[in-house]
């Protein structure tokens with residue numbers, strides 16, 4: 001449902017065409033819909049197919065990246081990406097086409113009509129491939145990152161009812177039970193920001209990142225008195241934000257606990273202020289995320305205001321399994337972004353019922 005929500009938001013502000021995927025029937029655990037199935041289902045609704053292919057296209061692209069220059073050899077007989085890119089392009093291209101035709105016909109949007117990213121791109125270029133790639137690029141940057149943040153926040157709140165109650169109180173005090181929050185509402189909601197930050201810390205949607213050295217350099221030794229690390233020019237260095245966000249030497253002995261108060265109490269001064277680069281969900285520097293102020297704060301208050309309790313359940317049969325599977329309620333996986341494998345099953349109690 002959260003994936004559908006971010007798809008509807010993204011398709012509206014990027015393309016001006018809402019997919020309306022939220023009006024589809026609820027995806028129940030018994031519906032047998034498997035996100036990890038590698039095939040395109042020709043009978044699925046456009047939005048379901050889009051979400052499915054969009055995720056698999058990222059998975060296949062990431063696998064190609066990891067195989068380096070050898071990836072075409074691995075796909076010599078079978079372009080794994082094509083069926084999924086076809087699904088994505090079949091949705092995006094007609095929308096771009098009609099925007100280009102409007103431009104040719106000299107039709108311009110009125111001042112009061114809201115401009116989308118597509119309107120702006122069409123205004124600046126006639127290159128349909130460039131416009132399509134830029135549009136999909138922003139979808140990749142903004143859709144799954146946002147749905148991961150919201151999903152993990154819901155998961156953590158369901159597992160920590162004391163923080164759910166505290167956030168609910170802030171929502172009721174600031175927004176009320178069922179009004180859509182405004183920019184002014186959310187900008188003053190400190191605990192909401194703390195909950196989102198803490199979810200981004202434990203589950204950073206971009207869990208790994210990389211940079212290439214323009215010139216040779218050295219990194220400080222890993223241990224005091226150790227040897228520095230030599231990085232030759234041109235070398236790609238991968239780093240894990242996921243692991244860094246969970247390091248006890250950087251975040252304190254409770255680094256593995258979900259505790260949003262660490263973003264409001266004395267731990268801010270102790271850990272974060274002297275060392276701000278320990279928290280990098282949006283990266284930093286000149287290539288910092290351009291969408292970090294975007295919509296993540298808004299849906300959570302609405303959802304928390306209208307629901308009294310939130311419970312997550314493990315998929316059927318998990319409780320009987322050994323090891324972590326017997327304890328967890330969901331499994332994570334990653335391609336370009338961190339996501340919940342298959343599904344997270346959530347039950348909510350509407351506040352008004354009580």
Ligand code: HEM
Pocket residue numbers: 138141142143145146149204205206209210280281282283286287288289290291292294295296
């Ligand atoms: C919670 C949500 C989000 C997270 C965690 C996130 C995270 C990131 C990260 C880590 C990067 C840097 C990637 C790198 O090092 O190369 C990045 C870049 C970027 N993000 Fe986001 N992002 C989020 C939402 C969005 C949204 C909603 C949009 C657009 C609407 C967006 C647009 C971009 C763009 C355009 C870049 C590339 C900036 C550049 O290379 O100059 N992001 N994002």
